[in-house]
Amino acid sequence: MKNTIASAGLGLALLTACAPAAHAATGDPSRVVTAQGEVRGTVGPKVRSFQGIPYATAARFAAPRPGPSWKGVRDATEPGNVCAQPAGYPIGKPSTDEDCLNLNVTTPVNGRSKLPVIVWIHGGSMMFGMGDLYGADRLAADGAIVVSLNYRLGVAGFLTHPSLRESGGLALDDQRAAMRWVRRNIAAFGGDPGNVTIMGESGGGFSVCGHLASPASAGLFQRAIVQSAPCGTPGSASRTRARAQAESDEVIGKVGCADAFDVADCLREVPMSTLLKAYGTEREPRPISGTPALPLPVDEALRRGRFNRVPVLYGVNHDEENGMILGLELATGKPMRAEEYEPAIRQAYGDRARAVLRRYPLRGGSAGKQLAKVRTDSNWSVPTLDTARAMSRHTSVRMFEFAEQRTPWFAGYPKPSFPAAAQHMSELPYLFDLDLFTKLTPRQAALAGRLTRTWVRFAATGDPGNGGGRAVWPRLRDDRGQAGWYVHSLTSGPWKRAGFVKDHGYRFWSGASRN
Structure with missing residues (x-):
């Protein structure tokens, strides 16, 4: 594993060395020249903001490729497209967009260079969310370059089938492509490409654990912050191929592609709105383990020490x-009743329910x-x-x-x-x-x-x-x-x-x- 990680890091370094260099435009702090072209953002009293910059492009169910180049100055004052996702939670926004691999950069206005870089990976069960929801001004004003990103979610990021050879973990692939963009371009914004921290909460935290466990992510970050993601629980941060395939087969059948002569072509022709409806809103998808990018289940990799060994704030x-219980209250319009407590414990904890009830008795107060x-x-x-x-x-x-x-x-x-x-x-x-x-x-x-x-x-x-x-x-x-x-x-x-x-x-x- 160490040799694999080292080789991946060396290969990335060589690719980066061969890429065109990005550099800051002189004179106007709202303008920066990236390796793809020049962007114009906004400048406030404390921070500069550059939004909606495309870091990669990708066909449906295919791995991301390098982002497009452009001539002239690209407007970077508004967020980019939100990745396809259903309606559901306020942390997201309903969308059928597939041209959505874009990121946002927030920097201090002080003009310093070699600042630490934080790459923020948003949560949302890997089903909902967008990077621009999280205003990074305060983190940036305290002396960091903050990059937030959109990545493929739900059915677009995790549907898998043998005919879709690059599928099953596209969310992590997208995030990895964004980190490569950071390594190539962040110096132009004042950041240190050799001092990158990946940071995520909930689904974003499980993503960070995926990168810790992935040899393909070696060398792209030097520290990690994981919030609200117990990644050592088996199945929490990755899926077996069999489980992922079973979940996908159900969706593929619903959209009428199971018996198609070419399943991949059929799935590429189905409207995204139809795929989203078939996939539903109750899943919490995860990338597939047992692949070159994720050889071991994430929990096993962390337990065995087969991961990228960087400092972690956890x-x-x-x-x-x-929040989950109160969310149910909002959905039903009423608090949990006392008589509902014991059945809920028995349903959740089975044979251990009696011991749980002894340790956590309901003696008045809120059942919820x-x-x-x-x-x-x-x-x-x-x-x-x-x-x-x-x-x-x-x-x-x-x-x-x-x-x-x-x-x-x-x-x-x-x-x-x-x-x-x-x-x-x-x-x-x-x-x-x-x-x-x-x-x-x-x-x-x-x-x-x-x-x-x-x-x-x-x-x-x-x-x-x-x-x-x-x-x-x-x-x-x-x-x-x-x-x-x-x-x-x-x-x-x-x-x-x-x-x-x-x-x-x-x-x-x-x-x-x-x-």
């Missing part, structure tokens, strides 16, 4: 499942909140620590828990029946300008500043520091037992060691006492 939110606690501990917190432990045996890992309790709620939505607290996505309005959430209060804005400075410092050095507090943030060290399982608690108060193992029932869920 974290989870204290109350991840609050208690169910969210159970699901957060079992599905998010414990698997995240297990993943961090596995990676820490091979590389530098610093783990955090975002635990702020007074967080912004979704703008325009009814008040929830219990506090959302540190729900899934709740850290994002502290890192990005996001219209999805209510405006930050002064206290929340202060925490936002600490977080962005910490993330930028990690991108620059591989060490997040301590967020301006007194407590040291050491590496997680699995070789030192539970004493070495250090998790930094990030709140608006002092940053300190979280009581993570006890707080989330780690021994109960993982059997850590027997390790």
